[in-house]
Amino acid sequence: MSTAIHPSVDHGFQKGATDFKGGTLRCSCATDPVEVRIDSQVLFNHACGCTKCWKPAGALFSVVGVVPRDKVTVTAHGEKLKIVDDTALIQRHACTGCGTHLFGRIENKAHAFYGLDFIHTELSKDTGWDGPGFAAFVSSIIESGTPPSAMGDVRQTLRDKGLEPYDCLSPALMDILSAHAAKAKGTYREA
Ligand SMILES: N[C@@H](CCC(=O)N[C@@H](CSCO)C(=O)NCC(=O)O)C(=O)O
Ligand SMILES: [Zn+2]
Numbered sequence: 001m002s003t004a005i006h007p008s009v010d011h012g013f014q015k016g017a018t019d020f021k022g023g024t025l026r027c028s029c030a031t032d033p034v035e036v037r038i039d040s041q042v043l044f045n046h047a048c049g050c051t052k053c054w055k056p057a058g059a060l061f062s063v064v065g066v067v068p069r070d071k072v073t074v075t076a077h078g079e080k081l082k083i084v085d086d087t088a089l090i091q092r093h094a095c096t097g098c099g100t101h102l103f104g105r106i107e108n109k110a111h112a113f114y115g116l117d118f119i120h121t122e123l124s125k126d127t128g129w130d131g132p133g134f135a136a137f138v139s140s141i142i143e144s145g146t147p148p149s150a151m152g153d154v155r156q157t158l159r160d161k162g163l164e165p166y167d168c169l170s171p172a173l174m175d176i177l178s179a180h181a182a183k184a185k186g187t188y189r190e191a
C-alpha cells in the first residue's frame with residue numbers, strides 16, 4: 001500500500017535546474033512573514049523521518065537539505081526568529097508566529113557539517129530547487145507514533161518514489177562523518 005510521505009514527494013519532484021542560483025524562503029504567517037534569501041542550490045536534499053526536523057502539518061517526513069551558511073541571509077522579520085533548542089547540534093531558527101523552521105545552523109566548529117545550514121526548499125516559490133535524493137532516519141518515524149507494522153509499506157513507497165531509505169544518513173554523508181572522525185583520531189588514510 002502506498003503511504004503519504006510529504007506533499008512534495010507525493011506530488012512528484014524534479015532534479016535541480018543546472019543554472020539555478022537560489023531563492024527566497026518565506027514562513028506561513030499571513031502578515032509580516034519571515035523571509036530568508038538563499039544564494040545557492042540546495043545540496044544533499046532528502047526526506048528526513050527524525051522528530052526534530054520541521055514537517056508541514058500532517059506530513060510523515062520532513063524534506064531538508066543543506067547550503068553554505070554564508071549563502072543564507074535573513075531579509076525580513078528576523079525579530080520573529082527564535083532557536084527551538086539551543087542544546088541540539090542543529091540549532092533550528094523557527095518563526096515564533098507560525099512555528100515554521102526557516103534554517104538550522106551548526107555552531108560547533110569541530111563538527112564535520114560545520115558551515116552548512118539546513119533548509120526546507122518547499123518554503124520557496126522559486127522553481128529550480130533540486131528535489132530529494134534519498135530518505136534518512138526512516139525508522140525514527142516510529143518515535144512520532146508510526147506503528148512498526150507500517151514500516152514495510154513506508155520503505156516500499158520511498159523506494160517506489162526513487163528515495164532509497166536509510167535509518168541514519170546516506171552512505172555518502174556517513175562516509176564524510178567517518179572520514180572527519182578518522183582525521184580527528186589520526187587514523188585517516190588516503191587510498
Ligand atoms: N531518532 C532521532 C534522530 C534525530 C537525528 O539524529 N537527526 C539527525 C538528522 S536531521 C537532518 O537530516 C541529526 O543529525 N540531528 C541533529 C539535530 O537534530 O540536532 C529523532 O528522531 O529525534
Ligand atoms: Zn511565521
Ligand SMILES: [Zn+2]
Binds near residue numbers: 048052053137
Ligand atoms: Zn531530521
